[in-house]
Amino acid sequence: MAACSTPSVPPSVTPVPETPASKPAPAIKKPSVVWTKISDNQLPTDWQMESTLQAWQLGCKSLSLQEKWKALCAVNVAELEKPDWWKANFDIFQVSDGEGKDSGMLTGYYEPFLNGATQRSAKFAYPVYGVPTDLLTLDMATVYPDLKGARIRARLDGRKVVPYWSREEIELGKLPANTPVLAWVDDPVALFFLQVQGSGRIKLADGKQLRLGYADQNGYTYQSIGRELIKRGELTLDQASMQGIQAWAKRNPDKLQELLNTNPSYVFFRQLPTSNEGPIGSLNVPLTAGYSIAVDVRSVPLGTPVLIDTVIPNEKAPVKRLVMAQDTGGAIKGAVRADLFTGLGDAAGQVAGKMRQPLKYWVFWPKSAALPDGVVTTPAN
Template sequence: MTRTLLAAFAIICGIWGTGTLAEDETSYSILGFEDLEDWAADDHAAALSVFRETCGDMRDPDWVALCRLAADTRDARQFFELFFRPVLIREPETAALFTGYFEPELDGSPVETETFRYPLYRMPTEAQENQPWLTRREILESGVMKDRGLEIAWVDDPVEKFFLQVQGSGRIRFPDGRVIRVGYGGANGHLYRSIGQELVRRGVYEPHQVSALVIANWVRRNPEDGMDLLMHNDSYVFFREVSEVPADRGPLGAMNRSITPERTIAVDPAFVPLGAPVWIEKEGEVPMHRLMVAQDTGSAIKGAQRADIFFGTGDTAGREAGRIKDGGRMVVLMPIQRAYALLPVQSQ
């Protein structure tokens, strides 16, 4: 970093102030790094490495400048503290919620067989051109997808297929040992509806009892009602094959770059810029205070204080992700000028 750049940002730092702005019922507060619990104890170099993975795809001039600086910096903690300010973004009466996601591995086949009967589809042209398109039930029961060559692979379990669509990406292992990777290829445009919440509404479970494993087991124990439950979610996800991504790399996120276990989160881009560093303070049985990078999105991830933590690939990652349903808070690290632009004039 040049002395001129450091001096320029030091001048900007001199306009330090705090405050909140209520606009469309959303408030913004600038915090100090000393307000972030366990900030000094984190591995800032690991977070910086993940930030570098996707910052080159950010087009706003503020982010472009910081990405260039990130390429040459040697002190990761100093980089974040010099050029960013922590911004707490809140919506009234909306508590923070952290969940987890992972990249599943499913058994499948490149052709339909008696065992492998449930197809993973590419997105048809009419779904791209007409949003919203058909509902999940209409897609699966109308026959609109048949005999069009849109199948990427077939899997053996409709429940696993449903959760693969929720996760958005995964690996499919064929009988001959070959493995392909699939990623998010689009959706039918309908809002995501939680089948866990529907089970609670029906009185089957209490909210604290619901998890992906609990839902999957209930659907399998109740095949007819279970299939009907899956249809409650009108949203339907299509896939694309992304087998060019190396096996030792994470799946592609919303920025079309590999994501990193326990350093990537999915966010609502209406509040958090994709590519931005985000400090999380997750509560629960296993607290997590860590600098993450917002590199992904999800149809169920809505709100300023909503985040999905990526835990990796396979069953172990799935078990870890499935246990997460915790409160806390998340704080977005914004370029200094952009952070202060969020505040009302009287607070600056």
């Protein structure tokens, strides 16, 4: 935040007051997201719903605490398998941005495996940090209600509140000495992508696993290292997948840390109980492979059913699938933007790493429920 001041007018100059005619016309602020109500016969047909029920029921562990979802979450399981039930119980809106653009982008993320240990060694030299003891979270809405949802990560420097350490500063050893280290891993690129994914599992030498989930972040905006490599001419757009970046890192070990530092964002983790369920998303429920998406909550509230129309690598036909908005991500910003959770392990990573697909989607909102704050709606055509 920067302070600003109005310079004083020199005594020899008489200010000329603005008249209505001299004032510029006020700019019309366009909405960032628009929901346009449609009839159910305007939806794509032949939905994929193989794991829709599972994702919905897991989401209801959290959603059923809210009045608008309570009755819907109590419905008989057999009803949920029918597209007609969803059409009858929800108002349906196509999502677009303030410019009227109803197409966007779908990417993918997954839960990776990393090799690691609980003690540092020459092989396992890269720390996976828990939340630092000096990390502060400032909820700006407590002072400025208009900033609802805005949180600043900071630390104390004497009596001053200052921004938290950036990735480069963390790599230089600025974290407090008592910052918890949950594990040590053998690959700095794998650790970087663990932070991008937000969860993962560490395979230990004795065969056991540590399951890690997102705990907090240092407050900086995520910057894509793939986009940075494209800008530098090191990779083309087609090459800038997760696999392409990993290959570049192997060819350029001396340039790697400088590249990673161009993304100042840094993620801290917490240990979770080991289970066969997916990682815990922002809705605080396990994610379902292929049927949970991360969204920008300014566009789609968490828990909302979403019908996506897209193409997924390795699938021959276009995908029209009813999924659930159950997670968020630092890079997931915009009206028509989503990140599809593809599952656990290398095979899921191969799909997620290649995914940069065109996307349209429709949100299903409980009938008679108040619409989300900040969303502009337009009637059906």
